[in-house]
Amino acid sequence: MVRKLSASHYQRELRTKERLLSSIHKISSLLTRPISLDQILNSIVKETYQVFGLTRVGIFLTDKDKGLLECKYIIGFSPEETERALTKPYRLADHDCLDTKVARYGKTIYSPDMVNDPRATPLDLKVCQNMRRRGTVIAPLKIKKDTIGLIVADRRDQELRLTKKDIDSFSTFANQASVIIENARLQEQNQRKIRQLLALQEISRKTSSTINLQKLLNLISASAMKITKASSCALLLMDDSKQHLRVASQIGYEEMDDLEGFRLRVGEGIAGWVAQHGVPLLVRYVSQEPRYVEVVKEVESELDVPLISENKVLGVLNVNSRNRAAFSEDDLKLLSIYAGHTASLIKNARLYGQVMTERNFRENILESSPNSVIAMNMKKEITSINRQTEELFRLKRKNVLGKKVADVFDTEIVQVVDLAIDHGTLSDYQEIRKSRKDGSHLILGVISSWLRDHQDNRIGVVFSVRDLSEAKRTEEMIRRMDRLTSIGQLSAGIAHEIRNPLASISLNVQMLSKKLALDDASRNIVADTLEGIDRIKSLVKGMLDFAKPSTPALKRGSIARVLRNSISLLDSQMRKKRVEVKVDLPETLPEIVIDEQQIQQVLVNLLLNGLESMADGGSIRIIGRLGSHNKKRQRHLALQISDTGEGIPAANLSKVFDPFFTTKPEGTGLGLSIVHKILDQHQASIEVASQENRGTTFILRFPLQPAGGR
Ligand SMILES: Nc1ncnc2c1ncn2[C@@H]1O[C@H](COP(=O)(O)OP(=O)(O)O)[C@@H](O)[C@H]1O
Ligand SMILES: [Mg+2]
Structure with missing residues (x-):
């Protein structure tokens, strides 16, 4: 059993x-x-x-x-x-x-x-x-x-x-x-570790491609939350004095009122301790941790890892949880790996930020420069221009950046670029003439220098261009006036000396021709002589007119009326030469202070010159406008007189106001110098622009309120 x-x-x-x-x-x-x-x-x-x-x-x-x-x-x-x-x-x-x-x-x-x-x-x-x-x-x-x-x-x-x-x-x-x-x-x-590491790799890849500092910091906090499944997170950065940490990015700290101003002393709290010692700290129960300082409520456990780059603590990455002992040794390792990876990225992003600030600063200076600045690379592609360039060359930045210099600028600039980049010759300073569509031209002062990289290799050329036209014009005017006065004084003297003997020569020749019984041939000689004497007389008169210390009789007058008179004086000649005159004046023009007699002389001279420049007909167009001179901010009346004649070769443009400069066999070359002198006495200015075989334009500007007499 x-x-x-x-x-x-x-x-x-x-x-x-x-x-x-x-x-x-x-x-x-x-x-x-x-x-x-x-x-x-x-x-x-x-x-x-x-x-x-x-x-x-x-x-x-x-x-x-x-x-x-x-x-x-x-x-x-x-x-x-x-x-x-x-x-x-x-x-x-x-x-x-x-x-x-x-x-x-x-x-x-x-x-x-x-x-x-x-x-x-x-x-x-x-x-x-x-x-x-x-x-x-x-x-x-x-x-x-x-x-x-x-x-x-x-x-x-x-x-x-x-x-x-x-x-x-x-x-x-x-x-x-x-x-x-x-x-x-x-x-x-x-x-799980493999999965986490893969996730970490993915996050790191994303983090590495972010260059904007704040975006990067936010991405790091979000990733730290994800890696550790935390309920709140803060990224604290060390300030320059290395005394304090401040919150640079956070998630879940919203309940704090003034996070912007929140600073934690290095050594204070868990994060402060981690920053001071440069080692991570895992706190399973904050209630049992004497170093814990409450910043946000309902935190039961906390994990902080230092952000270290090149042996320096940049800051601390902190994650918190509402659960006790929420973070493991694994989390600590993982977050440390991540922090190690991101610290250098933060450093780079900061450097990048600094470089950008400096660059913005430099760009601001560049933008407000009175000079036009143009930069290009060695492929002759425009890399940067400033606002002044847009104004001076009348172009839009967005249309020219990246384009070849030759597709944007005129030959004058292109030549300088070619010389620099193709031949390596760059002159520090030069003046170039830039023609404009309207026949006028600009004088540009160009300072050039190489752009170099940090190894001193040439990577492009930068031009600083200044519009010297205004300055040059003033210079030219002063020069012209100097010449006019000296020649004027000289010729006045000569004219006086010539006038008296000439009068008796003329009289004597006439008397002789009457007393002598002349044959036809001799009579012709006498006639030629008298004609020559007449020409000398008119020249002398012109010289005296020019040199006369005449003060204009200034009073309120109407430019429109003077213009009408001048045109009617030349009416028959105009018709004979088949020249049409078009006048375009505003309905009402204010009266200005002028010597009507003298201004008529000016207009007749200009119209005559126009007439003479058109061998087989054409037109003269006169436009009057009120305007203001942008540089001097002075209101003025502008009169533009254009013809469709033979034009003035560029080489002669600067000489036409010189006394005795003429290209006409019968000319005296005094017309424009008298025009200039009269306008000068009216404090008015005159400019000329011309294109050969197309025509010439004179622009006269009368001040609406002339400054007190000179
Ligand atoms: N409207 C014009 N068109 C072409 N050339 C001009 C014109 N006005 C002036 N000129 C040039 O300027 C020169 C000087 O003119 P001006 O002083 O009036 O003397 P003149 O008419 O006696 O030659 C002229 O000979 C001519 O070459
Ligand atoms: Mg003339």
Whole structure:
């Protein structure tokens, strides 16, 4: 009987061992496949059920970082019980029950009937009630001496009667299972790390391509949140004095009123400590950390890593969580790797920012320069121009940047560029003439220099161009007036000397021709002589007119009236030469202070010259306008007289106002010099622009309120 009993007992035990072994083998084989910890735990729970006939099994794992004992897998429980078990972990530090005892001491506990077990605590009894538990067996899951969790099994509402052997087998099974669990856990951890590293790589790639400092800082905080699953984050940067940290970017600190002004002294708080020591700090429970300073509410745990570039602490990356012990050593490592990567990026972005500020500063100077500045690269492509260039060359920046110099500027500039870039010759300063469409021209002073990179290689040319036309015009006018006065004085003297003898010569020749009986040939000679004398007379008169120290009789007068008179004086000549006159004056023009006699002389001279320049007909167009001279801000009346005649060669343009300069066989060359002199006395100006074979334009400007007499 006894034998029989022990034999069947023995057999049963053997069967149990066999099944145990096969199930351990079954679970172990799962490990060779890429399978998750979840699946392993799941099948362990199932095997326990099958081998030991226990209807309800649960696996709990401890989380050291969080100090929790958490239920990971459970089978045989009702949905409500399952939900309760999975969501309500035990806190190892302050929950006292059989389960936490096993986790703490690593010993199997067997209680056939907990209600009558003196070891049962109030918590145990509560659990028994909630989970409808009566008898239970709990075995630790151990790796070497370390308890990583436990397996708990029972039958709903039933006492649990197990032999010592059953309990031993259960413990052995748990031991084997813990190895498998641990392996699976490591495997999963590795996989998680790989996934995290891949994510980190992705984030780093994004971070590296951001050059704007604030954007970069914001991206770093957002990424730090993502990497560590934190609830708030701050990126603090060291100020220049290295005394304080200030928040440069944050997420979840919104509740703070004045974050802009928030500063943390180096050495103060967790972040301050990390900045001071240059090493990371993981605080699982801020409530137990004397260095902790509350900045935002509801923080339970915190992780801070220093941002170090070239051995200098630039700042601190801080993440916080509302959960206790939310961050692990892994998080610390990961965040440190990330911080190491980003510190140098922050440094670069800062440098870039500084360079940009300097560049903006320089660009501002450039923009407000009175000179036109044009920069180009060695491919003769325009790389930069300033506002003055837009004005002077009448172009738009957006239309010319990147274009070839030759496609934008006239030959005069292109030549200078070619000489520099093709031949390497660059003169420091030169003056160039730039023709305008309207026949006028500009005189430009050009300062040129090479653009060089940091290794002193030539990378382009920069021109600083100044419009000298105005200055040159003034210079020319002064020169002209000087010449006029000296020639005027000289010729006045000569004219006087000539006038008297000439009068008697003229008289004598006339008398002689009457007294002598002349043949036809001799009469012709006398006529020629008299004609020559007449020409000399008119020249002398012109010289005297010019040199006469005449002060104009200035009074209010109408330019329009003077113009009408002048035109009608020349009316018959105009018609004879088939020249048409077009006048374009505003309805009303203010009267201006003039000597009408003299101004008529001016207009007649100009109209005559126009007439003489048109051998076979044409037109003279006269336009009058009120305007203001932009440089001197003076209101004036402008009169523009254009003809369609032969024009004046560029070489002669500067000479036409000189006395005695004429290109006409019969000319005196005094007309324009008298015009100039009269206008000068009216404080009016005259300018000429001309294109050969197309025509000539004179522009006269009369001040509306002439300055006091000179
Ligand atoms: N409207 C014009 N068209 C072409 N050439 C002109 C014109 N006005 C002046 N000139 C040039 O300027 C020169 C000087 O003119 P001016 O002083 O009036 O002397 P003159 O008419 O006696 O030659 C002229 O000979 C001519 O070459
Ligand atoms: Mg003339």
